[in-house]
Amino acid sequence: MTSQVSSEAGEALLGEQRSAPAKPHHGTEKEVRRLDRVIIRFAGDSGDGMQLTGDRFTSETASFGNDLSTLPNFPAEIRAPAGTLPGVSSFQLHFADHDILTPGDAPNVLVAMNPAALKANIGDVPRGGEIIVNTDEFTKRAMAKVGYATSPLEDGSLDGYRVHPVPLTTLTVEGLKDFGLSRKEAERSKNMFALGLLSWMYHRPTEGTETFLRQKFAKKPQIAEANIVAFRAGWNFGETTEDFAVSYEIAPATRAFPTGTYRNISGNLALSYGLVAASRQADLPLYLGSYPITPASDILHELSRHKNFGVRTFQAEDEIAGIGAALGAAFGGSLAVTTTSGPGVALKSETIGLAVSLELPLLIVDIQRGGPSTGLPTKTEQADLLQAMYGRNGEAPVPIVAPQTPADCFDAAIEAARIALTYRTPVFLLSDGYLANGSEPWRIPDVEELPDLRTLFATGPNHELADGTEVFWPYKRDPETLARPWAVPGTPGLEHRIGGIEKQDGTGNISYDPANHEFMVRTRQAKIDGIDVPDIEVDDPDGARTLVLGWGSTYGPITAAVRRIRRENGHIAQAHLRHLNPFPKNLGEVLKRYEKVVVPEMNLGQLATLVRAKYLVDARSHTQVNGMPFKAEQLAAALKEAIDA
Amino acid sequence: MPEPLLHLVPKAEAQQTMKDFKSDQEVRWCPGCGDYAVLAAVQGFMPELGLAKENIVFVSGIGCSSRFPYYMNTYGMHSIHGRAPAIATGLATSRRDLSVWVVTGDGDALSIGGNHLIHALRRNVNLKILLFNNRIYGLTKGQYSPTSEVGKITKSTPMGSLDAPFNPVSLALGAEASFVARTVDSDRKHLTEVLRQAADHNGTALVEIYQNCNIFNDGAFEVLKDKDQAKEAVIRLEHGQPIRFGAENEKGVVRDPATGDLRVVTVTAENESRILVHDAHAATPTTAFALSRLADPDTLHQTPIGVFRSVDRPVYDTLMADQLETAVEQHGKGDLGQLLAGNDTWTVVG
Numbered sequence: 001m002t003s004q005v006s007s008e009a010g011e012a013l014l015g016e017q018r019s020a021p022a023k024p025h026h027g028t029e030k031e032v033r034r035l036d037r038v039i040i041r042f043a044g045d046s047g048d049g050m051q052l053t054g055d056r057f058t059s060e061t062a063s064f065g066n067d068l069s070t071l072p073n074f075p076a077e078i079r080a081p082a083g084t085l086p087g088v089s090s091f092q093l094h095f096a097d098h099d100i101l102t103p104g105d106a107p108n109v110l111v112a113m114n115p116a117a118l119k120a121n122i123g124d125v126p127r128g129g130e131i132i133v134n135t136d137e138f139t140k141r142a143m144a145k146v147g148y149a150t151s152p153l154e155d156g157s158l159d160g161y162r163v164h165p166v167p168l169t170t171l172t173v174e175g176l177k178d179f180g181l182s183r184k185e186a187e188r189s190k191n192m193f194a195l196g197l198l199s200w201m202y203h204r205p206t207e208g209t210e211t212f213l214r215q216k217f218a219k220k221p222q223i224a225e226a227n228i229v230a231f232r233a234g235w236n237f238g239e240t241t242e243d244f245a246v247s248y249e250i251a252p253a254t255r256a257f258p259t260g261t262y263r264n265i266s267g268n269l270a271l272s273y274g275l276v277a278a279s280r281q282a283d284l285p286l287y288l289g290s291y292p293i294t295p296a297s298d299i300l301h302e303l304s305r306h307k308n309f310g311v312r313t314f315q316a317e318d319e320i321a322g323i324g325a326a327l328g329a330a331f332g333g334s335l336a337v338t339t340t341s342g343p344g345v346a347l348k349s350e351t352i353g354l355a356v357s358l359e360l361p362l363l364i365v366d367i368q369r370g371g372p373s374t375g376l377p378t379k380t381e382q383a384d385l386l387q388a389m390y391g392r393n394g395e396a397p398v399p400i401v402a403p404q405t406p407a408d409c410f411d412a413a414i415e416a417a418r419i420a421l422t423y424r425t426p427v428f429l430l431s432d433g434y435l436a437n438g439s440e441p442w443r444i445p446d447v448e449e450l451p452d453l454r455t456l457f458a459t460g461p462n463h464e465l466a467d468g469t470e471v472f473w474p475y476k477r478d479p480e481t482l483a484r485p486w487a488v489p490g491t492p493g494l495e496h497r498i499g500g501i502e503k504q505d506g507t508g509n510i511s512y513d514p515a516n517h518e519f520m521v522r523t524r525q526a527k528i529d530g531i532d533v534p535d536i537e538v539d540d541p542d543g544a545r546t547l548v549l550g551w552g553s554t555y556g557p558i559t560a561a562v563r564r565i566r567r568e569n570g571h572i573a574q575a576h577l578r579h580l581n582p583f584p585k586n587l588g589e590v591l592k593r594y595e596k597v598v599v600p601e602m603n604l605g606q607l608a609t610l611v612r613a614k615y616l617v618d619a620r621s622h623t624q625v626n627g628m629p630f631k632a633e634q635l636a637a638a639l640k641e642a643i644d645a
Numbered sequence: 646m647p648e649p650l651l652h653l654v655p656k657a658e659a660q661q662t663m664k665d666f667k668s669d670q671e672v673r674w675c676p677g678c679g680d681y682a683v684l685a686a687v688q689g690f691m692p693e694l695g696l697a698k699e700n701i702v703f704v705s706g707i708g709c710s711s712r713f714p715y716y717m718n719t720y721g722m723h724s725i726h727g728r729a730p731a732i733a734t735g736l737a738t739s740r741r742d743l744s745v746w747v748v749t750g751d752g753d754a755l756s757i758g759g760n761h762l763i764h765a766l767r768r769n770v771n772l773k774i775l776l777f778n779n780r781i782y783g784l785t786k787g788q789y790s791p792t793s794e795v796g797k798i799t800k801s802t803p804m805g806s807l808d809a810p811f812n813p814v815s816l817a818l819g820a821e822a823s824f825v826a827r828t829v830d831s832d833r834k835h836l837t838e839v840l841r842q843a844a845d846h847n848g849t850a851l852v853e854i855y856q857n858c859n860i861f862n863d864g865a866f867e868v869l870k871d872k873d874q875a876k877e878a879v880i881r882l883e884h885g886q887p888i889r890f891g892a893e894n895e896k897g898v899v900r901d902p903a904t905g906d907l908r909v910v911t912v913t914a915e916n917e918s919r920i921l922v923h924d925a926h927a928a929t930p931t932t933a934f935a936l937s938r939l940a941d942p943d944t945l946h947q948t949p950i951g952v953f954r955s956v957d958r959p960v961y962d963t964l965m966a967d968q969l970e971t972a973v974e975q976h977g978k979g980d981l982g983q984l985l986a987g988n989d990t991w992t993v994v995g
Contacts, residue, residue, distance in 0.1 A: 065991050208989060257993040261986065273985055280981050287739050289731075307972035309979030312739060312965060317764035321731035324724075324761070328704070328735025331722060332743070336735070354725050444990065447982040489720035489736075489743050490655075492699045497668070497715050499723025509670065510715065 030239070032203075034249045037096030039104035040198065042191075043121045044113030046080050046089040049191035054091025056195055056212065060204035061095045062264035062441055065252030068095040069556065070266075071103035071629065072437045076294065076377040083137075083145050088120040099256035101556040101563075103438065105631040109201075111194055113168070115143045118152060127160040132197070134190065136169035164243055168193055175233035179226050189230035196234020201247050206235065258443065265442040267406035267435035268295070271365065272302035274413025276309050279335045281414070282421055282453035286311045287334035289325035291318055291344065294377040295433040296367040299339045319347035323364070327351060330360040331498075333457065333488035335417060339365040342384045343374065349392050352426055354500045356396040356524065359475075359484045361420035361427075361455075363413075364388075364398075368432040370627045379627025380433035382552055383603035388428040389581060389610065395521045397528040400428040400580035404555035406435050407442035412578065414451060421455045423531055424483040430580070432602070434629045435553045458485035458494055463506070474498060474508040482527035533579040535586040540573035542566070546643045547594035549619070551577040551607050553629065554600055560632035561639055572643060580607070588615045598622055598642045600635060647957055650771050650847045654696050654744045661692035668718040679830035679856035680710055683777065686836045688717070694744075694844055701744045704733040706753035709784050710777035710856070713748040727758025730765040733772050738962045744844070747774040751792040752782050755811050759791075762851075763820040768961040769848040776813055776853045777830075781862035794943050799861075814937040814953055817851045818930045824850035825933065826952040830857060831870050835881075835950065842952055848960045868945050880939065882951030884925040888936075890947075897921070898939070907935040909947055925955045 040057070044050045051072055061068050071092040080087030094104035109130045112118035114137035125131065138151055152158055153165055172193045176186040192213070199206055210228050217224035238244045265273075279286035290300045292315070304313040312329070316322040323338040330336035338348065345352075345366050355362045368384045370376025388400050399419050403412035409431055420427040461470035462485060474496040475484050487494040496508060504511035505519055538547070539562075550558045555576050562574045575590060577583070591597055591611060597619040599608040605621035612619050622638045624630055666688040674680045691701070701719040705711035707726035714721030720743075724732050729747045737745040754762045754776050765772060781799070782788040788801040792813065796805035817825045824846040828839040836854065843850035855866045868878045876892040888898040889912065897912040897920035910916055927933065933954040940948040 059989055063989055063991055065993070254993060259993055261990050261992050263987050263990045276979070276984065277981055285739065287735065289735055306979060306984070307969045308976045309981075309984075310969060311979075312969070314735065314738060314965075316731065316734075317760055320728060321734070321761055321764065324728045324731030325735030325738070327724075328722075328732035328737075329739040330735075331702075331732075332736045332740040334739045350725050351728065358722070444985050447985065489702050489740065490697075490700050492697065495699055495719050495721075497670075497717075497721035497723065499714070499721075500725055501723065 030244075031246045032249055033246055034251065036098060036250065037094065037100065038109065038202065038248065038250060039092065039094045039107045040109045040111070041090055041092040041107035041121060041124070042111045042194070043088055043090040043117035044191070045082055045116065046075055046077065046087050047082065048089070048113045049188070050089045050091050050113070053191045053195045054093060056209050057198060057204065058093055058264060058439060059208050059212070060199060060206070061093065062262075063208055064205055065254065066095040066097065066250055067100050067253040067256050067441060068093060068264070068439070069100055069103045070094075070439045071434070073628070074378055083114055083116050083142050085116050085120050085146055088117050090117070090121060095250060097251040097253050099253065101560040102629070102632055105633050109198075111198065113137065113190070113194070115148055115152075116146045119146045119148065125161065128162070130162045130164070131158065132164045132166060132194070134168035134194075135165045136167045166197070166237070166243075171233065171237060172230050175229055176226050179222060179229075181222075181226060186226065189227050192227045192231040193234035193237070196231040196236075197238045197244075198234075199231075200235040200238030201244065203247060203249050206231070257441070260443040262441045262443055264439050265407055265410075266437060266439040267403065267409040267431055268298040268367070268437070269302060270407050270442065271403070271409035271413050271429070271431060271436075272299050274410040275299075275303065275335075275337055275363070275417070276306055276311065277410070277447075277450055278414045278417035278453055279309070279311070281450050282335050282417060282455060284333065284335040287326060287329035287336045288313045288339065289316055289322040289329070289336070290314070290339045291316050291322045293319070293341045293344050295369055295436045296339045296341050296344075296365065298436070299365065299367075319344040320351060323348040323351040323362075327355055327358070327360065327362055330355070330362050331358070331489070333486070335363075335421070336361065337363040337365060339367070341367050341369050341377075342371045342387065345384060345387055345391065352398060353392045353394065353396045355426040356392070356398060357500050357503075358498050359424045359524075360486070361424055363416050363420055363427055363429055365429045365431065367436045368430060370625070376627045378433065380553065380629060381602050381625060381627065382430075382432055382554070383606065383625070384430060385551075385580060385603065385606040386609070388430055395525060397525050398426050398428055398581065399423070399528055399531055400430055402430040402552035402578060402580055403435055404552060404576055404578065406438050406440050409435060410442070410445075414453070415578070418451065418453055419531055421453055422483065423481055423527060424486055425528065430552060432553050455486065457491065458487035459491060460493065472496060473506045475503055476506050477523070482523060482530060529582050531582055533582060533584050536575050536577060536584040536590055538573055538575045538590055542571040544571035544573040545594060546571070546596040546598065546639075547573040547575060547591070548598045548600065548639055549575050549577065549591070549607070549611070550600055551580055554602065557630035557632050557635050558600055561630075561636035564632060564636040565640055565643070570640060570643060572639060577607070580610075583614070587611070591615050591617045591619070596620070596642060596645070598639060600624075600630060600638070602629070647847060649845065650741070650960065650963070651696075651744070651845065653741050654700050655742065657695050657697050661695065661698070663688045663692060665698060666691045666718050668716050670715045672716050673712065674709060675860050677859040678709070679779065679858070680713070680777065682830045682833065683775070683836065683854055683856060684713065684716055686833050687775075687840065689833075690837050690840045693841070696744050700742055701746070702736060703746045703748055704729045704736065705748040706750075706758055707784070708750040708753045708782075709858075710748055710750045711753060727753050727756070728761060729753070730758065730761040730772065730774065734765055734768070734770045737771050738965050741771070741962055741966060745772050747772050749774065749776055751776065751778045751780060751790045751813070755791040755813060755816070763816070766817055766820040766822040766849050766851060769821075769823050769958055770961045771848055771963075773843050773846075773850045774852065776851060777856040778813060778853050779856045779858040779862055780810075780865050781858050783858045783861055787861035810942060812937055812942070813851075813853045815934060818934045818937060818954060822851050822954065823848045823958050824952070824955045825853075826850070827853040827855070827948075827950045829855045829866060829869055829950060839952065842955065846955060847957060866945065869948055869950075878946050878948055880947060880949040882923045882925070882936065882949050882953065884923055884952065884955075886923055887920040888923050888949075889920060898936070907932070907939060909939070925952045927954070928956070930954055
């Protein structure tokens with residue numbers, strides 16, 4: 001049978017990875033097999049273009065109609081020393097003919113562009129897996145650099161794997177000999193050769209990649225053509241070489257998707273679009289004040305391309321100025337946003353406190369990464385929850401919204417904007433590196449069905465003094481939401497001053513009165529506590545005794561793990577939090593329904609700490625801080641242990 | 646000449662008076678503080694500007710002077726330490742129909758907020774920055790500031806401060822400021838004239854105001870205020886006029902042909918033609934910078950006041966607005982449905 005049946009159970013309800021013979025493919029006499037899902041990992045040097053290769057394969061796969069999930073994984077250095085283990089960059093893609101939730105635990109196929117890529121990734125490939133290696137790079141020196149005393153291609157250490165040795169570099173250079181390129185220039189296209197080969201193996205459509213290359217190198221048509229030739233050479237190599245005897249079909253995931261038009265989308269792109277959409281739905285101009293930081297910069301890049309939507313992007317001198325400018329724009333009536341990662345949040349804390357005091361709408365987007373300090377800039381973590389919750393001086397409550405999948409970043413951004421505008425408050429949007437760079441198919445929403453976020457500016461006096469004079473009080477609140485009026489400069493008669501000093505209730509004048517301060521602190525807290533958030537839903541088909549509670553980007557792995565457990569007739573309930581502050585009103589009641597509550601997090605137990613403190617439940621933490629998302633299989637084992645404990 | 650950006654700000658419908666700009670809040674600076682004089686000068690000048698007062702915003706940081714917005718009956722924000730230029734940048738760049746003023750002090754602008762100040766100047770955001778320089782920390786009760794003279798004895802420096810001070814005018818010129826002026830709190834007429842020119846300027850205007858802190862650094866600028874001493878100490882810069890001063894107007898500024906630097910000479914019949922004529926609009930900031938170095942940082946003798954530099958260069962807010970317009974011209978007004986759909990889609994039918 002095929003080498004691509006992973007020994008471990010698949011994550012999907014449909015079951016394990018299956019293969020079945022398919023009809024011989026038109027135009028080739030080679031055998032074609034049908035699979036229900038595949039996990040491919042492209043790995044190479046950080047200069048080898050592995051992210052681009054992965055992106056292109058993803059686009060081909062998306063347009064073919066498979067469900068998919070991706071995991072780019074790259075070093076923080078732009079070009080780490082060539083050929084070294086720290087310099088390895090990889091891109092994992094899981095695609096299927098059914099609904100999937102994660103980029104997959106273990107690759108079925110590894111493409112290793114050099115010895116470092118093989119060494120860094122082979123541990124993740126199960127025996128029986130398929131390995132395509134670029135033999136040209138397996139020189140004595142390159143192998144010695146990563147500690148291979150003998151060639152792994154010859155010393156038997158890859159026995160049990162199905163190895164395809166391919167002289168990728170030579171074949172690429174050979175294929176481009178008519179282009180008059182230097183060897184070095186020609187070599188650069190070897191990633192496109194690899195992409196062509198994999199595209200053949202999995203029957204991917206190729207037109208999109210060719211169009212993409214023509215556009216990307218529009219100003220260098222020769223380079224565009226060279227890449228296209230290398231891409232086609234890779235495809236033809238697969239078709240003609242005996243070593244590749246089998247190709248695979250993975251049918252479109254038609255049944256997994258509701259009717260609609262779809263595209264592939266990454267978390268940061270979805271989040272950017274969510275902000276543009278929120279601006280349109282609120283009928284307010286979007287203003288982004290930001291300072292470049294990994295892994296949030298892509299949002300700044302993306303929004304800066306949409307000036308024709310009235311989007312203003314301001315690249316500030318530092319993180320503090322980024323949020324400062326955003327807050328200034330909020331005062332002026334913009335939908336204001338600042339984007340950053342954990343270290344930037346630390347620098348913005350004081351301004352977030354000011355925004356709490358000024359009670360102006362402001363979105364703080366934190367694309368979390370490994371910490372503390374600079375930590376792991378390109379790796380994922382969820383360890384800023386308590387920073388978002390408590391990381392300010394004084395009692396300074398800020399609502400927190402967390403997206404759960406890359407595509408969900410769109411809806412989460414709109415929800416964060418709704419809260420900010422309705423309650424006149426800064427709001428945290430806690431995404432992370434995994435969501436930011438990972439991608440999945442997204443059902444493109446109908447613009448007419450997006451929520452109405454329009455809010456009213458104050459236009460006249462809102463208070464009558466004892467003597468009958470009509471005045472404007474900037475801190476006279478809406479009795480229902482406790483939001484204060486948003487009176488923007490330019491509105492006649494509403495001139496007022498606001499600041500970080502404690503304000504008198506109503507008038508907003510400076511007040512050092514003890515009773516007033518007590519009242520204002522409690523009122524600001526009550527406003528946030530009273531935010532209308534939907535109840536948390538529990539998925540519990542079997543009446544389980546154990547609940548797994550997650551938040552943010554762990555949704556995919558947790559759901560995949562829950563499916564595994566249930567497939568083996570285990571009973572477990574699942575709930576996932578989108579709102580971390582305030583919690584849904586029914587959360588306490590839900591937690592108390594279960595004998596055991598397990599909270600998996602990519603931190604040392606921050607949500608667990610919050611729910612234990614608030615609800616006095618014996619929530620157990622299951623934590624991982626290795627910079628990578630949970631693997632479904634490992635998580636399932638941990639959850640099973642908790643059920644059986 | 647580029648169009649004056651003040652034209653973007655709506656005008657007041659009726660004649661205004663100083664009273665219109667006084668808020669109902671009790672002014673709480675120490676009695677005798679120089680801030681009172683600046684407040685009165687600004688409130689007195691505003692009616693002349695004739696802008697709708699709802700379109701005027703004062704943004705401040707932290708420090709004694711930063712209480713300023715509370716006393717102006719306009720829109721205002723008393724923000725956090727050092728950040729006023731950043732906050733005002735967001736406001737000014739998103740609302741070109743507003744006249745945005747920043748009120749800051751030597752600690753606020755040059756110590757904790759130094760970064761924001763230099764970048765606002767570099768970008769040439771349409772802000773009017775009033776830097777109250779009293780060469781001391783007042784609100785925290787008397788520590789030395791980044792403009793205090795070396796060796797300053799304060800609570801935090803009982804043996805004298807060690808660090809060399811900033812010269813705010815030199816700093817601003819080095820940061821590519823398009824408008825830099827210096828004035829003195831007690832000289833209402835001069836202060837008002839500088840405000841007038843600052844308000845008319847397109848882009849960032851930095852106005853350093855020497856301001857007396859009568860509690861912690863009393864008399865710091867006495868040499869510039871005392872009628873007799875001032876004649877020797879103050880050099881009044883006026884565009885197009887020879888730079889002369891002294892009790893008998895007997896002194897003048899000339900360029901040293903050997904070094905290119907400026908120096909003060911006694912005016913004679915021979916050298917009178919060599920007396921430098923002040924050119925605030927000079928293309929390069931070289932001479933303005935040299936003028937900013939004339940003053941003795943300890944005695945303040947030979948301190949130029951007035952507009953050092955006032956030049957037209959592209960204003961950040963305008964460029965930002967232009968890009969938005971160009972984007973619409975090139976790509977049409979944004980269509981959300983089209984944006985969300987992108988180019989690579991597939992359809993699933995039921």
